[in-house]
Amino acid sequence: MALRSAQEYRQSVAAQKPRLFLGGKKVEDVSSDPVMKSVVESTAKIYELAKDPRYTDIMTVRSHLTGEIINRNLHVAGSIDDLEKRAEMALLTSQKLGTCNYRCVGADCLNALASVTWEMDKTKGSDYHGRFNRFLTYLQENDLACSGAVTDAKGDRNKKMSEVDPDMYVHMSDMNDDGIFVRGAKLHQSGATVANETIVIPGGFLRPGEEKFAIAFAVANSAPGITYIAQHNAFSAERESCEDIYELGNPVFGQRETCMMIFEDVFIPWERVFLCGETEYTGKLISRFAKMHRMNCGGACKVGFADIIIGASVLASEYSGTDKVPHIREMLTEMVRHSEAAHACTIAAAVKGNEEPAGSGVFLPNDMFGNVAKITTAYGFWQIMALAGDIGGGLIVTAPSLKDLKNEETRPYVEKYLAAAESAEKRLRISKVLQNWTAGLHGPGTWHGAGSPQAQKIALYRAANLEEKKAIAREIAGIED
Ligand SMILES: Cc1cc2nc3c(=O)[nH]c(=O)nc-3n(C[C@H](O)[C@H](O)[C@H](O)COP(=O)(O)OP(=O)(O)OC[C@H]3O[C@@H](n4cnc5c(N)ncnc54)[C@H](O)[C@@H]3O)c2cc1C
Structure with missing residues (x-):
């Protein structure tokens, strides 16, 4: 089984x-x-x-x-x-x-x-x-x-x-x-x-x-x-x-x-x-767990969430008839930029991973890129939610219930006044999806899940190899210590 x-x-x-x-x-x-x-x-x-x-x-x-x-x-x-x-x-x-x-x-x-x-x-x-x-x-x-x-x-x-x-x-x-x-x-x-x-x-x-x-x-x-x-x-x-x-x-x-x-x-x-x-x-146990979890939960997982939010935002703009407006396209592009930056760091964390400890047969992601994936997600996700909130309009938080489409007294009004380039029902449904993301639990959830960003900043500082960077700068400046 x-x-x-x-x-x-x-x-x-x-x-x-x-x-x-x-x-x-x-x-x-x-x-x-x-x-x-x-x-x-x-x-x-x-x-x-x-x-x-x-x-x-x-x-x-x-x-x-x-x-x-x-x-x-x-x-x-x-x-x-x-x-x-x-x-x-x-x-x-x-x-x-x-x-x-x-x-x-x-x-x-x-x-x-x-x-x-x-x-x-x-x-x-x-x-x-x-x-x-x-x-x-x-x-x-x-x-x-x-x-x-x-x-x-x-x-x-x-x-x-x-x-x-x-x-x-x-x-x-x-x-x-x-x-x-x-x-x-x-x-x-x-x-x-x-x-x-x-x-x-x-x-x-x-x-x-x-x-x-x-x-x-x-x-x-x-x-x-x-x-x-x-x-x-x-x-x-x-x-x-x-x-x-x-x-x-x-x-x-x-x-x-x-x-x-x-x-x-x-x-x-x-x-x-x-x-x-x-x-x-x-x-060793917590830091190896963090390496895995920041790549997966901190990075890749939220890219999947972002795909839903971006897709819902495109639909919301098509349904309302704003999809060809230049600044809406710019906002969608900005959302993709945030999401794919985290995606790229996630892939880098996997590709640059290695066996740890040597001989164990266990492969773990690269610490630097895993932490950057999580931190990029943490900051980018708030931006993605803000942009989705902008594109979706007030309806995301002011929409009546789908039940009002079933009630014979309210249905004609909702159908008439909430219809745009597409039906009121489609607009209500996609607004509910966007409400779930932009006005829900996902902001703090994404920020703290896989560790609050301060923990990643500490890990990044440790992993950054500043001595090597100092040597690079000294060489450029012609400084000999
Ligand atoms: C949706 C969601 C799902 C989760 N799922 C799991 C799970 O399945 N399993 C699991 O084990 N955990 C899970 N977590 C927990 C997650 O890993 C923690 O929320 C995260 O590590 C932050 O810890 P905390 O919530 O205790 O926040 P806190 O530690 O209270 O942090 C709050 C703030 O205080 C700061 N802070 C805290 N302590 C100090 C200190 N000593 N000095 C300076 N600053 C400090 C932090 O940097 C942060 O800014 C989940 C969290 C969320 C939000």
Whole structure:
């Protein structure tokens, strides 16, 4: 069963019983809850795409462990070609979903763990890599959906880790011969509520004395002691109150749904523990995760989103009759420039990637270009949204409901006064799509997802090799030191 069908995935989720809350209420059935259903359907779509012959090359790959064809979300990149395809998958899934590929963070955690556990075994003689490969084989053989948990609650940022309640960072609260117990909370967890498994890694560099926080492990959805509290906002409320989802800006797949994931002394058997106390490897783990994730989530994924926004903007201008106006074309060109700059950096990050560490068989993207991809996206995406808001006009935020086209009293007015070069219905539908992007959650989501830009600036400064640039400038200036 190396590739499950969307229906098999849905059935596996229906069998899970997470302790899950949404908008102050307990969710008993994720498949029928109007908000949670969008996360199930998005994840199911990833399974569907993997079975679609048009996308075989992007969505699937042969496993280096089992020799079977598997979903690329469970693959460890073993070449530059793999890195390029990984980025292409992020782009494709964003175009198809208009929301998160909820298996993306998990995929990037798996790659970082493959690299770091290999290095640990080589230098320390541990069996982390063996364990990791056995677990990855289990994931691949059962084609399980994996989310990735990195971001801790952290608490007051003025204080050091040792000064805040330890629960602000996921940590080991106890251990015995069979495994470890973990406590704490991870925030902003994309798709964890409907994943089959979650891969948990530390959120940052740790120092000696912080061993109990230096843990990486896998945990099954609904494991005893886990509570999920889902995000809730105006878009959730709109979805909950909607009789016909086709009223919504992204009808089937919805917003990027995240949750708080709380661990209360959750038991993790040793076979699922991939780091336990080795603080010296936490920096490598988080930075290798960041390399993968900034190329994929920070760069390629948002290029796919931008394709939707640009396409919707062109349609909005055609429907209103402004498509031949010079400054509208200029704005569309500007949107393409922002998006394709991020796209180019993403491709460069893949093409300039390399095996890390040498001999591990794991390929990671180029750090410099991955960070530039994410930061270019972060700044460019606000611009793309602003330009889409300009092109779409006020209707993006003032449009009546599609229900007013069904009500016999209002229909003639809406049909008459909102028609332009195309029908009122087409204009309303595309305005709803643009509302979802320009007046929705995607600005801050894109800014902070894959790390807030300050983190990329720090990484860029470190990667920039300023000494080499100084030498170049000295040579030009004829300065000899
Ligand atoms: C839509 C979305 C999906 C996500 N999905 C996932 C997921 O699936 N898994 C996961 O693990 N994470 C996920 N994240 C989390 C994401 O990685 C974080 O939001 C990001 O790393 C920023 O962390 P934060 O939200 O805690 O922001 P904060 O750390 O609170 O940052 C807010 C601001 O404060 C600044 N700041 C914070 N701390 C300091 C400090 N000590 N010194 C100076 N400045 C500081 C930051 O630079 C930033 O400007 C997701 C986020 C979003 C928005």
